[in-house]
Amino acid sequence: MTTSVPAAGMYGEEQAEVYELVHRARGKDYDEEAAFVAEQARELLPGAATLLDVACGTGAHLRAFARLFDRVEGLELSPAMVEAARTNTPGAVVHHGDMRSFHLGERYDVITCMFGSVGYLTDVEELNAALRRFAAHLSPGGVVAIDPWWFPDTYLDGYVSASLVEADGTTVVRVSHSKRDRDASRMEVHYIVARPAGGVHHFVEQHRITLFPRDTYEKAFRGAGLSVRYLEGSQSGRGLFVGCAGHQED
Numbered sequence: 001m002t003t004s005v006p007a008a009g010m011y012g013e014e015q016a017e018v019y020e021l022v023h024r025a026r027g028k029d030y031d032e033e034a035a036f037v038a039e040q041a042r043e044l045l046p047g048a049a050t051l052l053d054v055a056c057g058t059g060a061h062l063r064a065f066a067r068l069f070d071r072v073e074g075l076e077l078s079p080a081m082v083e084a085a086r087t088n089t090p091g092a093v094v095h096h097g098d099m100r101s102f103h104l105g106e107r108y109d110v111i112t113c114m115f116g117s118v119g120y121l122t123d124v125e126e127l128n129a130a131l132r133r134f135a136a137h138l139s140p141g142g143v144v145a146i147d148p149w150w151f152p153d154t155y156l157d158g159y160v161s162a163s164l165v166e167a168d169g170t171t172v173v174r175v176s177h178s179k180r181d182r183d184a185s186r187m188e189v190h191y192i193v194a195r196p197a198g199g200v201h202h203f204v205e206q207h208r209i210t211l212f213p214r215d216t217y218e219k220a221f222r223g224a225g226l227s228v229r230y231l232e233g234s235q236s237g238r239g240l241f242v243g244c245a246g247h248q249e250d
Contacts, residue, residue: 014203016084018165018172018193020058025165033114033147033235034064038229041110041143042135047110052137054099054130055117057194059085062092069110075102078105099130107139112146116238119149119185119209121219131224138245144226146241147234152211154238155185170195 012096024030041048049070056062056074058081063142065072066089074094076082087096099113100121111134121127134144150156157180165172178187189205214230217235221228226243234240 002004013080013178014193014201015191015234016058016078016080017203018170018191020060020088021167022163022165022172022174022191024060025167026161026163029235030060031064031067034061034068036234037110037112037114037145037240038065038068040240040242041145044143045109046139048143050108050139051108051110051112052104052108054102054111054113054134055115055120056085056094057081057115057117059089059092059094061112061114062089065112066092068179073104073106073108075099075104079157091232099133101129101138102133105135107137108142109139110143110145111137112144114147116147116149116209116236118146119212120207122208122210124212124220127210127212127216127220128223131220131226135224135245136224139244142245144241144243144245146217146239147236148212148217148241149209150185150211150238151214152183153213155180155211155233180211181208195209 051065051069051072052075053062053065054075056076056158058072061076062072062085072092074085075097076085076091076094077098082094082096121130159178161176163174173192176187176189178185187207192200192202194200218228221243226245228241228243231240231242
C-alpha cells in the first residue's frame, strides 16, 4: 500500500511512529542539540526555567529539554505528532497550534523552534508573524532560539540521502531527493516500512521548505523587538539564531 503526505502539518500515525526512529539512526543527537540551546539561552538569561518548543514533532527535543528546565511545553500543528509528543513526554503539556497564530495565555523564559521547522513557513510575512507570536509569549528578558533551514547560499541542490533502520522487528528504509525551486527546496521522501504483523507499507512525503536568507531571519527577529545573534557552530550544520527580549545588540 502506498500513501502520500503533502505537508508537514499532515503527518499521520505511521509517520509519527517512524520519524524519530529514523532520524536517531541517521545520527541526530537530540540531547546534544538541547544542551547547546540551553547553554546559549542561559548566557542571556541565567535563571531560565521554563521553555516552549514550537513545532515539537514527536517530542524528542522536548524530552531532552525536560531534563534541563523546570517546566517544558510543546506546540505542534500535526494532530498525530501532538499525540506522539504527549505519549513520549509524560507530564509535559503539548498544545495543538500553529506557530503563525498561537495564543497560549502563558509566558516562557525560552522559546525554541528546532530541526529547520521554521522553513515550513512559506514567505517573509509568515516568518514575521511567527516571530511576533514568539516574542508575545516571552517572559521579560526571555530568549528565542531557532534552528533554521538552509540558506540559499548553503543549500545543496540535488541532494540525495538514504537510510536503513532495523529495530524491534520493524525495518524502515528512507530515501530522499531535494531540489531547488526558486526560493524554496522541494524534498520528496520515500519510506518503506515492514512489520511482521503489518506487512510492507510504502508512503511518500512531499515537502516545500523555504530557503530564507540569513538577513531575513535577522530582520524578523528585530521586527519582533528581539536582539539577534547567529551562531555557526551547531550539530545540524545550519547554525542557530538566538535572540533576547529587551537586550541591545552588541
